[in-house]
Amino acid sequence: MMPIFDVVVEHGEGPVWDSKSQQLYWVDLLQGVYYRGDWRTGQIRSFSIDQPIGVLALRKKGGLVMGVRDGLGFYDEESDTFRLIEPSPEKDNPKVRFNDGAVDPQGRFFAGTMEWDGAEDIGKLFRLNTDHSWDLLEENIYITNGMGWNLQLDKYFMVDTLRHVMYVYDYDLETGNIFSRRVHIQFGQNEFPDGMTIDSEGGFWVALWGSSKIIHFDRNGKAIQEIPVPVSHPTSCCFGGPDLKTLFITSSKLPLTAAEREASPMAGRTFVLETETTGQLEPRFNG
Numbered sequence: 001m002m003p004i005f006d007v008v009v010e011h012g013e014g015p016v017w018d019s020k021s022q023q024l025y026w027v028d029l030l031q032g033v034y035y036r037g038d039w040r041t042g043q044i045r046s047f048s049i050d051q052p053i054g055v056l057a058l059r060k061k062g063g064l065v066m067g068v069r070d071g072l073g074f075y076d077e078e079s080d081t082f083r084l085i086e087p088s089p090e091k092d093n094p095k096v097r098f099n100d101g102a103v104d105p106q107g108r109f110f111a112g113t114m115e116w117d118g119a120e121d122i123g124k125l126f127r128l129n130t131d132h133s134w135d136l137l138e139e140n141i142y143i144t145n146g147m148g149w150n151l152q153l154d155k156y157f158m159v160d161t162l163r164h165v166m167y168v169y170d171y172d173l174e175t176g177n178i179f180s181r182r183v184h185i186q187f188g189q190n191e192f193p194d195g196m197t198i199d200s201e202g203g204f205w206v207a208l209w210g211s212s213k214i215i216h217f218d219r220n221g222k223a224i225q226e227i228p229v230p231v232s233h234p235t236s237c238c239f240g241g242p243d244l245k246t247l248f249i250t251s252s253k254l255p256l257t258a259a260e261r262e263a264s265p266m267a268g269r270t271f272v273l274e275t276e277t278t279g280q281l282e283p284r285f286n287g
Contacts (some may be wrong), residue, residue: 001227001228001229001249001271001272001273002050002152002271002272003040003266003270003271003272004037004042004268004269004270004271004272005035005037005039005246005269005270006042006044006266006267007035007040007044007046007270008123008253008267008269009026009031009033009035009252009268010028010029010030010031010060010252010253010254010268010270011028011029011030011031011235011252011253011254011268012026012027012028012029012094012235012250012251012268012269013026013027013028013029013054013055013090013100013195013235013236013250013252014027014029014053014054014100014195014236014247014250014271015023015041015056015195015236015238015250015270016056016057016058016238016281016282016287017241017244017248017282018036018058018079019240019281020035022038022039022040022118022242023037023038023039023239023274024036024037024039024213024238024240024248024270025037025056025058025064025270026248026270027053027054027055029052029053029054029128030050030052030254031048031052031070032050032051032052032053032069033046033047033053034046034047034049034051034053034064034275035047037270039240039241039246039248039272040238040255047075047080047271048259049066049068049075049078050082051068051069051070051084051254052067052068052069052097052121053066053067053068054067054068054069054097054098054099054100054101054111054113055067055098055100055101055102055110055111055283056075056094056251057079057101057102057103057282057285058103058282058284058285059285059286059287060107060284060285060286062076062078063075063076063077063078063287064186064243065100065103065109065128065285066082066099067098067100067111067112067113068082068084068097068098069085069097069104069108069160070084070088071088071089071090071091071097071098071110072083072085072088072089072098072109072128072134073084073085073088073262078091083136084087084240085128085132086183087136088114089113089126089136090124093110093132094236095115095116095122096114096115096116096122096123097113097114097116097118097275098111098112098113099112099113099114099143099144099145099279100112100121100144100145100146100147100159100195100236101147102147102148102282103282103283103284103285104149104150104156104171104176104283105149105173105282106130106230106283106286107128107285107286107287108117108127108129108176108285108287109127109128109285110125110126110127110128110137110141110147110156110157111125111126111128111144112124112125112126112141112144112145112147112155112158112272113125113126113141113144114141114142114143114144115136118161118162119286120140120142120247121124121140121142121162122143122191122218123128123140123142123144123160123176124136124138124139124142125137125138125139125140125141125144126223126240127176128172128242128285128287129176129287130285130286130287131287132287135176135178136180136213137178138158138178141206141256142158142160142161142163143160143162143240144158144159144160144193144236145159145195145196146158146159146160146166146193146194146195146196146197146207146236147157147159147196148196148198148204149198149223150172150195150198150202150279151200151201151202151219153171153173154167154170154171154173155168155169155170155171156169156170156178156208157169157204158169159194159195159196159206159217159229159231160194161192161193161194161209162261164186164187164188164189164191164193165183165185165187165191165193165194166183166184166185166187166193166204166206166221167182167183167184168181168183168184176242176264179235180191183250184221185204185206185217185221186276189203191211191275192208192209192210192211193206193207193208193209193225194206194207194208194209194235194236195235195236195237195238195250197237197238197239197279198280199277199278199279199280200244200277200278200279201219201277201278202218202219203216203217203218203219203224204211204216204217204219204221204236205247207235207237207250207251208234208238209233209234209235209248210229211227211231211232212229212230212232212256213227213228213229214226214229214234214235214237214247214249215224216235216277218276219271223229223265227273228244229251229252230251230271231253231264231266231267231268231269231271231272232260232264232265232267233251233252233254233255233267233270234249234250234251235251235252236248236249236250237249237250238279239275239277239278239279239280240279243274243278244265244278244280244281245271245274245275245277245279245280246274246275247272247273247274247275247277248270248271248272249270249271249272249273250270251266251267251269251270251271252267252286253267253268255260264271
């Protein structure tokens with residue numbers, strides 16, 4: 001495992017692979033900045049939308065869909081403009097911000113909120129439909145985190161970090177509705193699952209916040225591999241590269257003291273690991 005890109009962020013999150021451009025997107029969450037990097041050349045560009053960005057995803061028509069401090073919206077790189085949808089969920093609720101999300105197999109954007117420090121379970125899960133309407137799907141979440149779908153497209157998975165759990169729901173492909181929540185992976189009380197990705201075999205790769213590792217689970221939720229990361233706070237991961245076997249891992253230096261930051265200069269970097277596992281192409285928002 002090695003760091004890539006010559007940039008250190010405060011709180012890296014939300015890596016997304018663009019298979020068309022063969023570039024990686026990731027965010028510096030609280031700074032309201034996202035990066036687009038060519039991992040072959042190391043060249044990067046940064047973009048700012050002037051408010052915290054929790055999650056972004058690619059759009060079929062170009063540009064990005066985002067979950068940010070004020071709600072859900074779209075960013076156009078060509079014109080350097082960001083537009084919130086109106087009305088936007090939680091726009092007038094200063095206690096929460098969007099934190100993580102994913103595009104479902106039908107091109108709808110699932111994104112969830114959290115209280116700024118996660119102290120209350122007032123987070124919610126929303127679905128942004130392709131006509132830009134939205135629905136509230138779940139409430140009473142501490143930290144809405146890593147999410148995705150199984151290979152059969154009838155199950156939806158979502159992490160709640162401070163409940164130390166990955167939930168599984170039944171999922172209706174036609175409507176995008178979720179129901180019948182139960183626990184899929186129960187983590188220990190000292191384990192804090194963060195972002196994650198699902199590979200082409202249905203396995204989960206989950207970043208463990210504060211634990212210096214990624215855990216690879218099989219589709220049934222059995223841990224099969226622990227991957228050490230050279231920083232204390234990995235945040236999320238995604239597969240990319242030309243064969244989708246390269247794992248990109250984001251990290252944070254936000255919780256570290258000045259002394260800890262000096263002792264861990266790679267905190268906040270993005271890392272790359274070549275694996276023998278193939279990831280999946282992530283859907284693009286179809287609206």
